[in-house]
């Protein structure tokens with residue numbers, strides 16, 4: 085399937101839907117009416133799960149009116165058995181009034197969690213039966229993610245990727261070409277860490293700014309733009325705390341890509357944040 089991409093929109097491999105490259109997770113603090121508002125702003129990629137109660141009614145409404153336009157990604161909860169995976173999907177179908185969940189994500193495949201043949205069969209069976217259109221996982225173990233990207237039944241990966249943690253570039257992205265799974269990143273702001281002033285940051289001026297111009301910390305839109313600059317990331321999640329943050333973050337898409345110099349700057353800032361300890365934050 086041809087993947088078409090502009091800076092703000094992409095056709096998702098395996099599903100074929102065209103989505104805005106910023107998907108919304110409602111568990112950061114958004115109200116129900118913010119979901120409808122986000123949809124009006126063009127958002128059509130949604131994270132859904134147990135703690136996303138406020139999103140249920142507006143999402144159900146959107147899906148009843150324009151099912152084809154939206155992609156619902158269901159994130160399972162903690163430990164999942166084969167039966168638990170199916171129950172989770174059935175519940176989402178009931179709650180959202182839909183026949184098919186677009187993507188079902190295993191909640192966690194860490195270093196120690198077993199991706200048992202029974203779970204793999206359950207996922208593949210759900211896909212075959214049309215209960216889900218694709219299956220994937222949210223995963224922190226990048227090396228395992230790389231192996232699964234190259235060879236597994238999984239259609240999608242939800243990965244940590246940001247200026248402080250760019251390790252997916254070496255551990256996962258080189259393994260994508262073989263099967264072209266969907267990549268949706270999270271933690272663009274590194275749990276807000278990239279947004280906090282960093283004492284003693286030794287940064288050059290922001291590209292184009294005059295010497296001595298005040299710059300750090302990063303803004304949230306810059307964090308999302310860093311992530312969206314990657315050709316390997318189909319979309320990023322955003323979990324804004326309120327409507328104002330939602331607007332700010334969506335503006336990252338309007339701002340367009342970071343220039344090469346800006347990307348280098350943000351990468352360097354992330355590196356410095358990583359090398360600092362907690363007490364270095366003001």
Ligand SMILES: NC(=O)c1ccc[n+]([C@@H]2O[C@H](COP(=O)([O-])OP(=O)(O)OC[C@H]3O[C@@H](n4cnc5c(N)ncnc54)[C@H](OP(=O)(O)O)[C@@H]3O)[C@@H](O)[C@H]2O)c1
Pocket residue numbers: 109110111112113131191192222223269270271272273274275276279304305321322323324325328329330332333
């Ligand atoms: N293992 C997993 O499966 C896993 C791991 C991580 C995340 N997730 C999920 O993935 C989704 C996305 O999470 P994320 O960590 O990627 O969220 P994010 O978009 O990086 O947002 C994280 C935090 O950044 C702050 N923020 C966002 N926009 C801002 C703005 N414009 N100005 C100031 N602060 C801003 C907010 O903090 P304040 O509310 O304090 O303003 C927000 O809670 C969520 O549903 C999350 O639960 C899952």
